[in-house]
Amino acid sequence: xxxxxxxxxxxxxxxxxxxxxxxxxxxxxxxxxxxxxxxxxxxxxxxxxxxxxxxxxxxxxxxxxxxxxxxxxxxxxxxxxxxxxxxxxxxxxxxxxxxxxxxxxxxxxxxxxxxxxxxxxxxxxxxxxxxxxxxxxxxxxxxxxxxxxxxxxxxxxxxxxxxxxxxxxxxxxxxxxxxxx
Amino acid sequence: xxxxxxxxxxxxxxxxxxxxxxxxxxxxxxxxxxxxxxxxxxxxxxxxxxxxxxxxxxxxxxxxxxxxxxxxxxxxxxxxxxxxxxxxxxxxxxxxxxxxxxxxxxxxxxxxxxxxxxxxxxxxxxxxxxxxxxxxxxxxxxxxxxxxxxxxxxxxxxxxxxxxxxxxxxxxxxxxxxxxxxxxxxxxxxxxxxxxxxxxxxxxxxxxxxxxxxxxxxxxxxxxxxxxxxxxxxxxxxxxxxxxxxxxxxxxxxxxxxxxxxxxxxxxxxxxxxxxxxxxxxxxxxxxxxxxxxxxxxxxxxxxxxxxxxxxxxxxxxxxxxxxxxxxxxxxxxxxxxxxxxxxxxxxxxxxxxxxxxxxxxxxxxxxxxxxxxxxxxxxxxxxxxxxxxxxxxxxxxxxxxxxxxxxxxxxxxxxxxxxxxxxxxxxxxxxxxxxxxxxxxxxxxxxxxxxxxxxxxxxxxxxxxxxxxxxxxxxxxxxxxxxxxxxxxxxxxxxxxxxxxxxxxxxxxxxxxxxxxxxxxxxxxxxxxxxxxxxxxxxxxxxxxxxxxxxxxxxxxxxxxxxxxxxxxxxxxxxxxxxxxxxxxxxxxxxxxxxxxxxxxxxxxxxxxxxxxxxxxxxxxxxxxxxxxxxxxxxxxxxxxxxxxxxxxxxxxxxxxxxxxxxxxxxxxxxxxxxxxxxxxxxxxxxxxxxxxxxxxxxxxxxxxxxxxxxxxxxxxxxxxxxxxxxxxxxxxxxxxxxxxxxx
Numbered sequence: 001x002x003x004x005x006x007x008x009x010x011x012x013x014x015x016x017x018x019x020x021x022x023x024x025x026x027x028x029x030x031x032x033x034x035x036x037x038x039x040x041x042x043x044x045x046x047x048x049x050x051x052x053x054x055x056x057x058x059x060x061x062x063x064x065x066x067x068x069x070x071x072x073x074x075x076x077x078x079x080x081x082x083x084x085x086x087x088x089x090x091x092x093x094x095x096x097x098x099x100x101x102x103x104x105x106x107x108x109x110x111x112x113x114x115x116x117x118x119x120x121x122x123x124x125x126x127x128x129x130x131x132x133x134x135x136x137x138x139x140x141x142x143x144x145x146x147x148x149x150x151x152x153x154x155x156x157x158x159x160x161x162x163x164x165x166x167x168x169x170x171x172x173x174x175x176x177x178x179x180x181x
Numbered sequence: 182x183x184x185x186x187x188x189x190x191x192x193x194x195x196x197x198x199x200x201x202x203x204x205x206x207x208x209x210x211x212x213x214x215x216x217x218x219x220x221x222x223x224x225x226x227x228x229x230x231x232x233x234x235x236x237x238x239x240x241x242x243x244x245x246x247x248x249x250x251x252x253x254x255x256x257x258x259x260x261x262x263x264x265x266x267x268x269x270x271x272x273x274x275x276x277x278x279x280x281x282x283x284x285x286x287x288x289x290x291x292x293x294x295x296x297x298x299x300x301x302x303x304x305x306x307x308x309x310x311x312x313x314x315x316x317x318x319x320x321x322x323x324x325x326x327x328x329x330x331x332x333x334x335x336x337x338x339x340x341x342x343x344x345x346x347x348x349x350x351x352x353x354x355x356x357x358x359x360x361x362x363x364x365x366x367x368x369x370x371x372x373x374x375x376x377x378x379x380x381x382x383x384x385x386x387x388x389x390x391x392x393x394x395x396x397x398x399x400x401x402x403x404x405x406x407x408x409x410x411x412x413x414x415x416x417x418x419x420x421x422x423x424x425x426x427x428x429x430x431x432x433x434x435x436x437x438x439x440x441x442x443x444x445x446x447x448x449x450x451x452x453x454x455x456x457x458x459x460x461x462x463x464x465x466x467x468x469x470x471x472x473x474x475x476x477x478x479x480x481x482x483x484x485x486x487x488x489x490x491x492x493x494x495x496x497x498x499x500x501x502x503x504x505x506x507x508x509x510x511x512x513x514x515x516x517x518x519x520x521x522x523x524x525x526x527x528x529x530x531x532x533x534x535x536x537x538x539x540x541x542x543x544x545x546x547x548x549x550x551x552x553x554x555x556x557x558x559x560x561x562x563x564x565x566x567x568x569x570x571x572x573x574x575x576x577x578x579x580x581x582x583x584x585x586x587x588x589x590x591x592x593x594x595x596x597x598x599x600x601x602x603x604x605x606x607x608x609x610x611x612x613x614x615x616x617x618x619x620x621x622x623x624x625x626x627x628x629x630x631x632x633x634x635x636x637x638x639x640x641x642x643x644x645x646x647x648x649x650x651x652x653x654x655x656x657x658x659x660x661x662x663x664x665x666x667x668x669x670x671x672x673x674x675x676x677x678x679x680x681x682x683x684x685x686x687x688x689x690x691x692x693x694x695x696x697x698x699x700x701x702x703x704x705x706x707x708x709x710x711x712x713x714x715x716x717x718x719x720x721x722x723x724x725x726x727x728x729x730x731x732x733x734x735x736x737x738x739x740x741x742x743x744x745x746x747x748x749x750x751x752x753x754x755x756x757x758x759x760x761x762x763x764x765x766x767x768x769x770x771x772x773x774x775x776x777x778x779x780x781x782x783x784x785x786x787x788x789x790x791x792x793x794x795x796x797x798x799x800x801x802x803x804x805x806x807x808x809x810x811x812x813x814x815x816x817x818x819x820x821x822x823x824x825x826x827x828x829x830x831x832x833x834x835x836x837x838x839x840x841x842x843x844x845x846x847x848x849x850x851x852x853x854x855x856x857x858x859x860x861x862x863x864x865x866x867x868x869x870x871x872x873x874x875x876x877x878x879x880x881x882x883x884x885x886x887x888x889x890x891x892x893x894x895x896x897x898x899x900x901x902x903x904x905x906x907x908x909x910x911x912x913x914x915x916x917x918x919x920x921x922x923x924x925x926x
Contacts, residue, residue: 041313047320050702054311069311073698077308081340082349085308087328088279091341093314110343133344154314162314 020120026105028120032147033103034168035060046159057174060102070175089137096134100143100152101166112141121146188544195445195537201452211455213462229775231738232632232749239735240627242362243271244375244395247355247618256382256389257345257356263378264360269371271361278729279331285719286327287684288677294329295683299691306695320708323695326684334670350621355392357622366397369404376401394618399607406606406893414887421883429876430484431554438546439480442538445545446476449537454530458522465526475509475849476538477880478856482873483542488553489561489869499543501863504810506539508803508859509852515795524788557872564875565868569919580916584824587831595830597793598838599786601778606893616754623663625751631766632738632773633666634745638721641746642673644771648750651766660759666750667733670724677718685713789841796844796851800826803855811862817917818862822854824916825909832905842895846885846902853881854910861917871918878911 040055056069064080077085081094099108108114111134112127127141139155145166152164205211248257264270282289294302306323318327339346339357346357362371375397382389426436455461479502486494510532517528569576605612619626633648635641645668655661672680692706724730725737738747755763767774800823808815826847833839856877860870886907888900 039313041311045319045701047708048702048704050704052310052699052701067311067313072700073307073311075304075308075311077312079312081342081347084332085305087309087312087325088331089328090312090314095343097313131344133341156314158318164313 020116020118020123022105022109022114022116024120025116025123025125026103028147029103029105029149031103033060033101034148036169036171036174037101037148038167038169040165042163044161046161057169058101059171059174065098065101093134093137096138096141100141100149103149118144184544184548188548191540191544195448198448198452201456202448205452205455211460213460228632228738228741228747229773229780232630232747232775233777235735235738236627236630236749236751239732241366241396244360244362244366244393244397245618245622246358246360246379246394247392247621248358249353249355249390249392250386250388253354253356253389254342254345254347256386257358258343259385260358260378260382261345263382264358264375267374267378269360269362269375269378271359278335278727279327281724281727281729282327282330282719283321284717285677286322286330287713287716288672288680288718289330290326290680290683291329291333293333294324294326295680299687302687303691303694303698306691307698310695310699320705321712323692323705323709324687348621355621360395362397366395366400372397372401372404376405392614392618392621393611394615398611398615402608402611403606403893410891410893410896414891418883418887421887422880425876425879425883429557429560429872431556432552434552435484435554438549439477439484442480442541442546443476445541446534446536446538450530450534453533454526457529458526461530462523462526465523465530475852475856475881476535478505478853478873478877479539479542480546481876481880482856482860482870483546485557485561485869485873485876487547487551488557489872490867492551494547497863501859502539502542504807504859505856506535508806508855509535511802511806512796512799512848512851512855515792515799515848561868561872564872568871568915571920576916580824580913583831584827587827590831590834591827593834595834596838597786597789598840599782599789601782601785606895619753620662623753625663625665625753627751628778629752629755629774629776631750631752631763632747632775633750634747634771634773636745638740638746639673639675641748642668642671642721643675645748645750646673646676648766648772651762652750655755655759655762658759660756660762661753662755663753664750665732665736667725667737667748670730670733671719671721674718674720681713681716681718685710688713785841789839789844792841792844793839796847799851807859807862814862814865817865818855818858820917821858821861821910821913822851824913825850825854825906828909829902829906833902836901840898842898843902846899847906849881849885849899849903850906850910853877853907854913857910857914858917861914865918865921871914874914875911878907878914882907 036057036059038055038057041053043052043054044050045052053072054069055071056067058068059066061078064078064083066076066078068074068076077083079086079094079097081091086094095107096111098104099111108127111129111131113130115126115128116123118124122144123146124142124144127143129135129138129140135157137157139157141155142151142153143149144151148166148168150166152166154162156162246260248260250256261270297305302324305325309323309325310319322328339348341347342356348355348357360375362368362375364371366372379391423436426439430436430439451461451466454465482498482502482505483494486498513528513531513535515528517525618624631648633641633644635644645666649666649668652661652664656664688706688710692709695701696703696705725734736749736751738749740746752763764774766772803822804815804819807818811818829847829850830839833843857874860867860874864870882904885900885903888896889904891897891900
């Protein structure tokens with residue numbers, strides 16, 4: 001009898017069987033979003049009909065998301081509303097990026113309607129903007145992952161497209177000035 | 182018999198007035214609440230008037246609230262929603278002219294980019310290129326020219342968070358909510374809506390800190406204060422008057438008889454003033470009702486005379502009462518010559534009110550049955566010995582010394598003080614909040630400005646551009662808090678063409694490097710240059726007629742009838758050094774410096790000076806009139822009014838100086854002093870007159886002296902002057918009633 005109960009409780013607590021809803025997913029992402037992550041960015045520039053690739057890592061810090069590109073050139077930028085180097089148009093995109101990469105799913109849902117599919121360890125989400133300011137620039141977002149966000153694609157109204165591949169990494173092992181952002 | 186006909190005629194006049202008033206009160210615009218109506222018909226040039234009007238329209242209907250505290254952005258959203266419900270929100274939550282200016286970006290080169298070197302340009306382009314999700318306009322603007330321009334020239338300090346403009350001041354994050362009043366910020370209903378919205382917001386977010394800026398907040402604070410004081414001071418004064426009259430007369434009928442002339446005076450004054458001036462200002466009503474308080478005098482004198490001397494007063498009594506009316510009318514009608522429409526209205530209102538009250542006393546009151554209580558006579562007997570006897574020398578010495586001291590003070594220390602700041606009824610915290618908002622947002626207040634003239638549109642923009650470095654220097658040195666002029670957002674065509682050339686130069690140098698660093702195709706260079714070559718220049722009309730250019734359109738006076746083009750440079754607060762530097766700029770032939778507050782203060786000063794001189798003229802005329810009437814006894818009539826005015830001025834010389842509202846108070850003192858003096862001269866031995874004079878001083882002290890405790894500066898000055906002046910008037914009457922040596926009791 002006890003064994004049976006144990007088996008039941010194991011069955012029900014097994015993540016695979018948990019229902020996939022945005023609240024559960026949000027909790028999981030908030031829990032396990034990495035502090036630091038490698039990225040590989042591919043951008044399709046519609047105007048030029050050209051693709052631009054870059055990679056590096058990002059780190060979540062107190063002052064905001066630090067975006068450190070290593071190739072094609074070394075460049076470091078703090079993604080924060082207070083940073084005067086940010087393009088004005090970027091003020092609309094910033095909360096989206098912070099929400100996705102920081103695991104703040106609830107903040108995202110203020111700007112997007114969410115369509116979830118898959119399971120908790122292998123999910124896909126389609127996000128369509130509901131906020132006028134965001135919709136002026138973003139057409140739609142596609143996000144997928146497991147325990148963390150693994151891939152992210154943003155389609156822009158202008159015809160541009162951005163794809164990010166993410167893989168968690170140990171902050172201490174990062175090169176350069178990662179510990180003194 | 183003729184008396185009866187006149188009484189009936191008077192009834193008919195009052196009935197007609199009542200009918201007129203009834204129709205007037207049904208008009209929506211009968212009551213005028215604008216404070217500006219009090220101000221002088223402007224003697225400024227039409228150009229300054231046009232600038233003032235245009236600036237007022239642009240600044241007065243706007244307001245801004247900065248929300249701070251925990252969750253400032255979320256709180257600001259709630260406040261925004263509340264304002265939208267109250268129909269007070271502004272369509273423009275934040276100036277974002279990016280769409281309007283997009284085609285013209287190559288002509289709009291910011292100072293920071295203009296002075297940056299090639300290395301910085303390249304770094305900027307690469308940063309934007311590698312930003313996740315940034316740089317949608319790569320071909321159109323690889324170096325972010327427009328962003329730099331917008332950041333430098335429009336709300337530079339503001340950043341959007343969740344669609345709400347915010348700014349950071351040290352550790353504090355402020356979220357900005359802007360609003361707009363449709364109609365006038367002086368409208369009570371609009372003020373109440375705003376106050377209610379803010380109160381609801383406070384209830385929901387007690388922790389949020391608010392900084393308010395905008396005329397409507399000051400107007401609302403003034404109105405709220407006036408209402409509070411009307412209820413507290415007004416009630417205290419009414420209660421005091423009722424108690425005083427009850428203590429003296431102890432008959433309800435007598436109380437009613439004392440009030441009927443005042444009511445009839447109002448009934449005559451209100452509709453006729455409305456007819457003459459096309460409406461009545463609420464301030465006129467407030468001051469005017471107080472001035473009609475003198476009207477109680479006539480009823481008091483008649484009542485005392487009838488109760489204590491004879492039921493049918495003598496001819497001498499009526500002639501004294503008539504002289505009282507005429508002398509007061511002379512003192513008030515002096516105001517009719519002032520250039521302030523508000524004062525003229527008040528003078529007209531007061532004169533009509535006094536006339537109405539006097540006629541009521543003369544035609545009705547004398548015929549009404551008398552009801553007397555013995556207490557009145559007892560009181561008159563108690564009061565009667567308070568007068569100087571012949572042979573009492575020391576009080577005269579004291580009086581002479583005091584008058585001498587007053588004269589010395591007046592000639593050595595008395596100053597006119599007409600600074601508007603002194604009259605500003607706004608609470609200090611509101612003024613401080615407003616200054617903080619203007620500093621944070623870098624907004625000029627619009628209360629001082631430069632007018633710049635030039636031969637044509639483009640020359641005007643070029644002249645503004647030529648002046649700009651001087652403003653920049655002042656701002657950098659913190660001698661000028663903020664400034665704004667149309668050329669800050671709208672460069673001259675010359676300047677735009679220069680920017681085009683510079684951008685083309687940078688493109689040819691930097692685009693190959695950018696391509697090499699990023700690996701972008703060669704097409705980038707050709708496409709970027711094509712976009713640049715095809716770009717138009719921004720024409721003044723396009724910008725000034727756009728929604729985002731509305732603020733600049735307010736500063737653009739355009740072509741004048743004489744063919745000259747004129748624009749305004751709105752200035753923020755300056756230091757003394759800054760003011761000097763700005764005045765030096767205005768020494769050029771094509772620049773005029775104008776400080777609205779200083780100009781208005783100067784106008785008030787001129788007005789106060791002319792009122793003071795007319796007051797002196799009135800005093801001379803009255804002296805002659807009373808000398809002719811009373812001959813050797815004229816000093817009895819002149820001592821209370823003139824002595825009280827001198828002593829009051831002496832006291833005021835010890836305080837901050839004399840302004841317009843002190844002078845208005847002196848007019849009142851003069852009016853009541855004249856009544857007191859005339860009855861003292863007419864019947865120095867009459868106990869009835871002395872009781873009536875005492876009651877008149879006491880009741881006016883209750884009605885106006887209490888205003889000394891008002892927090893509204895204008896009313897405080899008026900009240901303080903009355904408090905001092907009426908006390909002196911009363912104290913001087915025992916001198917005026919001094920017994921004659923030949924007929925001492």
